[in-house]
Amino acid sequence: MxxxxxxxxxxxxxxxxxxxxxxxxxxxxxxxxxxxxxxxxxxxxxxxxxxxxxxxxxxxxxxxxxxxxxxxxxxxxxxxxxxxxxxxxxxxxxxxxxxxxxxxxxxxxxxxxxxxxxxxxxxxxxxxxxxxxTDIVSLTTVLIFIILNERGQHYFASLAGFFSIICRQTNVIFVAIYGGKYVLKGLYDSWVQKTDPFKKAGDFPIKNVKPFLLDILGNPFKILQNTTIHFWLNSLCYLSLLVFFLVFLIVNGGIVVGDRNAHHISINIPQLFYFSLFCLIFGWPHFLGEVLNFVTFAKNHKVFILIFTFIAFVIVHFNTVVHPYLLADNRHLIFYVWSRFYGKYWWFRYAIIPVYVFSLYVLFKILWNPRDVSFFILFTVGVTLLLVSQSLLELRYFLLPYIIIRVKTKNxxxxxxxxxxxxxxxxxxxxxxxxxxxxxxxxxxxxxxxxxxxx
Structure with a gap:
């Protein structure tokens, strides 16, 4: 050994x-x-x-x-x-x-x-x-799914993805992110081969996003005819899971199977801010080194920072959702954070907005890769849908997205x-x-x- x-x-x-x-x-x-x-x-x-x-x-x-x-x-x-x-x-x-x-x-x-x-x-x-x-077993199934997906074992990955959904319905987001990345990269490969048969596709750079989308929307059959049976069989593994989940939503009448009055879908945009704060607190060593970079960025992009901060202010003011469980259940640490800061001082939820802006800036830098934007696009959209639809502020919702971001962190x-x-x-x-x-x-x-x- x-x-x-x-x-x-x-x-x-x-x-x-x-x-x-x-x-x-x-x-x-x-x-x-x-x-x-x-x-x-x-x-x-x-x-x-x-x-x-x-x-x-x-x-x-x-x-x-x-x-x-x-x-x-x-x-x-x-x-x-x-x-x-x-x-x-x-x-x-x-x-x-x-x-x-x-x-x-x-x-x-x-x-x-x-x-x-x-x-x-x-x-x-x-x-x-x-x-x-459910958190630990759910995490196990998602980790197995990600590992199998990244190793190209898509059939077994889909089985792990299926069981991850059985453990927790919201895991369908991560199935869609990683399965969607495989499908997106496969279609992009076909597009590259159509435009230049001797060129290997590899990554999905930002400069090719617009022409790829215009081409596939304008004339999809020319791209699809370059795909292989192997690609579609693998893609079908993930698409079947999404179809299964859609059928479940229709039959069940929603995503949760119980206590629907307390767990309904809402629009709660500040969840993204709370998540960025969660990442800052638990990953602060990686954020600390970005302070000077953020200051430089803010100086060079004053108008953007001011507009983004103003939008965040409007979102916090008009869209802060306070779930009844958050105010009633004093068995969770988040109850004390809210009651002693957010709920006690009206100005606190506004004063912390610059911290949100900084945290989101660092998260963007961690995830952004101009040479391959496929994961950034899918992860950003998927996690946004996952978090914004939750009316209850619950730290457990942040665990899987944070873990994936932490794996992507390179210092x-x-x-x-x-x-x-x-x-x-x-x-x-x-x-x-x-x-x-x-x-x-x-x-x-x-x-x-x-x-x-x-x-």
Missing amino acids: TRSSIFLLVTFTSYAILSKILFDYIYSAANLIVDEEFHLPLGEQYCKFHFNTWDPKVTTLPGLYLVSSALLGPFGLCSIYWLRSISLLFSCINLLLFYVLFSRTVQNEWQKVSLAIMMNLLPPLYFMSHIYY VDTAVFNMVLEFVTYSVMNMITFNIFFTKTLYWTDMDYPQRIIW
């Missing part, structure tokens, strides 16, 4: 052991944690192979419960402890998947392992690794220094949030047991 392989094994083992110790502490401290009161009873029923039960308060499809049934049901391990262990198990799997994912963009073996453990320790994500929520010169800062930041935040969880209790009149504060 190489030293890097030993480092990966030691890291994985240490993560599993330490997380298991923390897992046991959490289990002994709390019987039910927030929405586990809905997930655990269903998980137990599915674990016992009772598939005809459902709770109308649950909004997602039963992917988590099916996994519990497959892994725990045959052994009769249907207690709270074992159901929660599903998240811990898949958290360990995610560590290996992150390693594989970073292997495509990072050459240094030590950095691959460090980045993998870093992403698994992302505080909101790491906390979910110890409770029975080779300062990578080690930034990783150290990230590790310290995540460690401190995890210690603080777990300390709050263990030491602070709340009492709800309609609950027989104390409530605790989580992400």
Whole structure:
């Protein structure tokens, strides 16, 4: 074994052991944690192979419960402890998947392992690794989907994409992003071959976007006739998933399967601002180095910055959506952020707009690649649709988009220094949030047991 392989094994083992110790502490401290009161009873029923039960308060499809049934049901391990262990198990799997994912963009073996453990320790994500929520299993399916998609194994990727949708319906956005990128690049390749048969297409540069769109809209058959059966068979894998999801929407009458009054589609543009702030807080080492660049950009583009800031001001003023759950559920940290800042001081939501502008600038720089804009276009549109349609401000919605952006982040010169800062930041935040969880209790009149504060 190489030293890097030993480092990966030691890291994985240490993560599993330490997380298991923390897992046991959490289990002994709390019987039910927030929405586990809905997930655990269903998980137990599915674990016992009772598939005809459902709770109308649950909004997602039963992917988590099916996994519990497959892994725990045959052994009769249907207690709270074992159901929660599903998240811990898949958290360990995610560590290996992150390693594989970073292997495509990072050459240094030590950095691959460090980045993998870093992403698994992302505080909101790491906390979910110890409770029975859909987030961890959902993340596993999406990571598998992305890895298979990027390796060109589109049939198996579509299977992973299907199960990711079964775990959480909104994962269809990521299926559409990565599947759409394959289709877009395939059509672009055909267009390039039509215009110049001896030229290899490769990337999708910004300079070719306009002529490509005009050509494919004006005369699509000439481009389509250059495509191959292999391309269409692969594309059909992704298109069939989108058709399946469309049928589900029609039959179900919406995207959520329960509690529709509290989870309806809305137009909530400030979600993009909150997401940019989330990225800034958890990825601040990578944002810090862009401060001077942003100042220079702002000086050179004063009119653009002023117009964008004014538009953001108008959006915040007229489109700030405050979901009833945000004001009522004091078991989430975001409740205290809102009640002590956004809700308490009317001016705060306006004063923080320059921070949004800076954060969005950095995110644009991370994602923008003029030599290949295919991913930028699809990711920006997809994540915008995902976030803007959510009326509830929930940090868990930001996890997958942030993880994908973090994988795309390239700071080779300062990578080690930034990783150290990230590790310290995540460690401190995890210690603080777990300390709050263990030491602070709340009492709800309609609950027989104390409530605790989580992400």
